[in-house]
Amino acid sequence: MVPITQVPAVIREAIFEWRNARAADLLFTHRNDAIIAAVILIGLSAAVLAGRALTRTRAGRTQVALPAVLDWSGGSWISIVRHGALLLVLAGLPFFVLALADPYSSLTHEQVSFPGRRIALMIDASSSMMARFPAAHLNSKAPNEATFFTTVAAAEAFVRQRISGKYHDLIGLIEFGDEAYVVTPFTTDYDNILLSLSLIGDWTEFMKFPDQGTTIGAAIEQGVGLFKAFDFLDASGNLMLIFSDGQDTQVTIHGKHVSEILAGAVATKIPVYFIRTSYNKTLGAVLPDDIWKPAVEATGGRFYAAGDESMILTAIKEIDRRSAGRVDVRRYSSQQPKFGGYAFIAAGLWTVALVLQLTVPYFRKFP
Secondary structure, eight states, rough: OOOGHHHHHHHHHHHHHHHOOOOGGEEETHHHHHHHHHHHHHHHHHHHHHHHHHHHOSSSTOOOOOOOOOOOOOOOGGGGGGGGHHHHHHHHHHHHHHHTTTTESSEEEEEEEEOOEEEEEEEEEEEESBOOOOTTTTTSSSSOBBBBHHHHHHHHHHHHHHHHHTOEEEEEEESSSSSEEEEEEEEEHHHHHHHHHHTTTSSSHHHHOOOSOOOOHHHHHHHHHHHTTTTTTTSSOEEEEEEEEEOOOOOOOOOOEHHHHHHHHHHTTTOOEEEEEEEOOEEEEEEETHHHHHHHHHOOEEEEESSHHHHHHHHHHHHHTTOOOOEEEEEESSSEOOHHHHHHHHHHHHHHHHHHHHHHHGGOOOO
16 A cells, blocks of 8 residues: 555656667566457457447338438548547556556566755754754744754755755755764665654764864865765766854865865766854854855855754755756666556556546547
8 A cells, every 4th residue: 555645756767767768678577468368359349340230220110211301511530529528548558457467577687767956965964053043933843942863954955855846956964063974975865865864863863973074175076976976977967955053263184185086076067055044143144154254155056044944944945946957767677566657557547438428428428
């Protein structure tokens, strides 16, 4: 059973599976059964039509003859529309037969594409994130009003917004202070990402985080390294999203200038989005804004000076809107069932035909 809230996601997944499947590469578990079922359906249809032709009544004693009314206008092609329900049923039959044959893919690798992005989420866990940032909705369940818990909740809100949309993202999670650490590498397991966010958002875990400083450049460097580790640098659809209070004036990290680190993101076309979370502080009120805003926007991303909860939510929605794209994924599968897409299309066509038959009298005319 699938919860009703997950039905749109299941439908999208079925359509993607069907679209990316190549019929020529499929194997069929019940090929013969499907062929026999198709022959029986065709035979029954032919028998019904023959029976109707043989039992059709002719004009005689029980019928009244009327003079013919000549129609000089000729037939209209629009009249075929009345058979729309029947045509939909017939269109669904091939998909039903293919689904009945139980198609599956053997041990193969395939290149598939989905709407979405490869997103590296970066969350600042430095001591400066203990500053107060009240948010009535985002951190309503947090132990206190620290900026850190607001940013973790904002990152979770962003992930849930992507999940509820049409996207099929690969998301990785990085936590940083003086150094940056990969918490979760790129994955489509969104439950894993949400679990990781809840774990780093625990008060005890936050207090145990070893690095108390803020080195945003280290996080960006680690993010670029994560894309490189997965061989994504030359791919399109990459994105980095940073949640931090922006309290970092360091312009040199590991002997590299910030502009040099970000040059890697520019060269590999990875836009960086930065949500600077400092309560009641507008753009320019935090000294490092003048460093990070031009550096980040040089990558093609955006810098958001979020001084309250509403500005964070606005930034999340805008980033979600600007992050439409496509990702190409090489996927390996071993005897993966592929009947879902065909069954969904057949059921969809038959459902529409049934609705037309029951609700629109014009479509109740059967040839």
